Amino acid sequence: MGWVTTVSIWIIPSIIAFILVFGTLRKVPTYETFVEGAKEGVKMSFSIIPYLVGMLVAITVFRASGAMEFFISLFRPFLQMIGIPADIVPLALIRPLSGTGALGMTSDLIATHGPDSFIGRLASTMQGSTDTTFYVLTVYFGAVGIKKMGDALKVGLLADFIGVIASIIIVTIIFM
Amino acid sequence: MVNYIWVSLFVIGLVFAGINGTMGDVNEAIFKGASEAVTICIGLISVLTFWLGLMKIAEKSGLLKGLSRILSPFVKRLFPDVPKDHPAMGYILSNMSANMFGLGNAATPMGIKAMEELKALNGGKDEASRSMITLLAINTASITLIPTTVISIRMQYESIAPTEIVGTTILATACSTVGAILIDRFFYYRRIRKRV
Numbered sequence: 001m002g003w004v005t006t007v008s009i010w011i012i013p014s015i016i017a018f019i020l021v022f023g024t025l026r027k028v029p030t031y032e033t034f035v036e037g038a039k040e041g042v043k044m045s046f047s048i049i050p051y052l053v054g055m056l057v058a059i060t061v062f063r064a065s066g067a068m069e070f071f072i073s074l075f076r077p078f079l080q081m082i083g084i085p086a087d088i089v090p091l092a093l094i095r096p097l098s099g100t101g102a103l104g105m106t107s108d109l110i111a112t113h114g115p116d117s118f119i120g121r122l123a124s125t126m127q128g129s130t131d132t133t134f135y136v137l138t139v140y141f142g143a144v145g146i147k148k149m150g151d152a153l154k155v156g157l158l159a160d161f162i163g164v165i166a167s168i169i170i171v172t173i174i175f176m
Numbered sequence: 177m178v179n180y181i182w183v184s185l186f187v188i189g190l191v192f193a194g195i196n197g198t199m200g201d202v203n204e205a206i207f208k209g210a211s212e213a214v215t216i217c218i219g220l221i222s223v224l225t226f227w228l229g230l231m232k233i234a235e236k237s238g239l240l241k242g243l244s245r246i247l248s249p250f251v252k253r254l255f256p257d258v259p260k261d262h263p264a265m266g267y268i269l270s271n272m273s274a275n276m277f278g279l280g281n282a283a284t285p286m287g288i289k290a291m292e293e294l295k296a297l298n299g300g301k302d303e304a305s306r307s308m309i310t311l312l313a314i315n316t317a318s319i320t321l322i323p324t325t326v327i328s329i330r331m332q333y334e335s336i337a338p339t340e341i342v343g344t345t346i347l348a349t350a351c352s353t354v355g356a357i358l359i360d361r362f363f364y365y366r367r368i369r370k371r372v
Contacts, residue, residue, distance in 0.1 A: 020230075037230070055182070056209045057209035058182050058189075061189040062189040066193070066196040067188050115335030125341050127323070127325070152313070162359075170347045
């Protein structure tokens with residue numbers, strides 16, 4: 001564990017130092033260039049706001065109304081049939097929709113079942129192995145103004161599904 | 177399609193709230209959701225500003241190009257329509273490496289920058305290009321080597337071995353990434369066939 005933490009702490013500062021020293025050696029006006037790039041960052045963050053507000057309000061309404069729970073209970077028997085543990089179903093379904101929701105649920109599962117239980121390990125693996133598809137889609141495409149998303153959403157959601165199935169199979173094989 | 181999903185989330189939610197008597201929660205949720213979104217974006221300002229500033233130096237000094245030249249043989253096949261020395265390739269690679277090391281807040285700026293370059297390559301159209309969908313798929317599957325957030329949660333709940341899930345996460349994430357790439361290819365060839 002010790003070395004993982006040490007490496008994590010050193011990565012970012014090392015990257016920063018390397019970029020700055022390399023830039024200086026190549027005679028790049030570092031500070032002016034930084035400011036020039038940073039300005040784009042400011043603009044970009046503001047341009048994401050409308051997309052994220054639209055998407056997040058819709059998702060929050062969906063969750064708060066109880067509709068999400070209803071759909072989860074609808075899917076539960078089917079998912080249980082193909083071998084997905086009942087406790088993990090809500091996490092699997094919320095993971096692509098809401099990052100904070102999934103994180104809350106993961107901590108909750110770990111707290112109730114214990115981090116070293118089967119469910120605890122499975123929740124940890126699932127949380128780490130996929131990302132919030134809706135968020136990634138909204139932020140990445142929103143920031144650069146892509147309106148026609150093509151197959152992106154379908155691909156993202158199917159990949160999430162594979163991640164869930166893979167987590168279950170792998171955790172079962174390794175820890176059982 | 178996004179339009180329909182978006183509207184359905186609202187309409188289904190509101191209908192349910194009517195039936196369940198949770199309209200009060202929904203009222204609260206509307207503004208909670210909006211403020212959460214703004215909070216996330218405000219949080220992104222610092223990260224995007226800093227990393228995009230730094231990456232501009234990496235771009236101008238030729239570091240990004242060098243990185244693409246060394247690593248592009250591995251990723252070239254994933255993004256066949258991106259020229260080898262194009263800055264987009266450098267950003268794609270930075271985005272993937274940041275994801276791998278669990279540097280989520282560095283990965284997002286690089287990913288957005290990569291998208292911007294890809295959009296320019298696609299003639300500035302507002303339509304997602306093939307490479308954009310591939311990059312997105314890889315990001316939603318998020319290749320992770322060190323899942324830092326999960327490890328810290330496990331430590332909080334006094335796990336005997338907080339890092340024991342690193343191995344399973346790497347395997348699962350590898351599966352979902354490979355899966356994402358295959359699905360992406362499948363849809364790409366289906367699109368081509370439809371066009372012909």
